[in-house]
Amino acid sequence: MAPTKYTNRTIPKISLHDFPSRIDEITTQLISAAETDGFFSLINHEISPTEIEHMFSTSASFFSLPDDIKSTVPFSHLNAGWEKNAQIRPSTGQPDRKESYQMQFGSAMSGSWLPESVLPGFKDTSLEFMRKAQSVSEKLMLCFARGLGFEDDYFVKAHDVRRPESQTVLRLLHYYAVDESVPVPEGYYRAGAHVDWDFVTLLFQRPGQSGLEICPGREASTSFALNDTWTKVEPKEGEIVCNIGDLLMSWSDDRFKSTFHRVKTPFVVGEDYFGQRYSMAFFNQPCTDAVIQGPKKKYEAVTGREFTQKAMNRNFAALKAKEALESVANGAASGAAVAIS
16 A cells, blocks of 8 residues: 655634624634635634533443444434444445444434433433534534625525424444554555535544544545545544535535545554544534525535435445446456466
């Protein structure tokens, strides 16, 4: 495997302190970050480090359960529930080595919550944390709306989690520890390079559990171009790392950038983090009936449901294309081996 090339990009750090009186200043900072790297971190955002760590402990209590209990709330077509080693990235053709549990606010969770007797307080704690994350998200939405010339509540209405059409998700993630004493298996990926489909992602990380890396350079929301120069994003207590998703890239007529990112597979002892990694991603996804189209109308108008389906279709097509190319390459290699023998 070729060595990864790195560069030290500066990830903007934006404070939401005194938001009502600093909206214009914060909007300017957010727009600048969205137009460049597509990543930024938030501080002074009203979710305390104690509240974040409490939610991490709640997440760990879920993942510590036996698989046969977690499997009673399996991942469903409604984008809710538990999955394990099941998400295959087009960039790798291999499943990410992790497990996750996805939660929503409304009816999509019917049958996807564990009973209170199995995990006391889990549902209430999770929903309360999700409401806090939503509050932070709505501040960003107001700023992005102003930056694009929409009414202040334009994006907030499109992501109204009180409606049954809501698709917003909190995804709890658990990456497995990797044994430092043996070579990492071929094809092992913690999370392969990808972009998010949503409006904007709020990522919560546990300090000391590194691995997130970003790779800017995407020019259009429909392309899968990817350069190979990465930047490490170390987790820091209380900070929320945010990235623009494909939805906002499209909604901004490609003015804002949806950036490739990954969770690195550890290889170098003493440099990479090999232990268990917990993170939480709050994906702001529009209501299924929200209409998505940028102010310049670069792309045709689609609904939230249609945008998500098209994103899934593109990923599936990219994965099939990768499989086809590998099949041809393997066939050519096999033929050469026969000829030589």
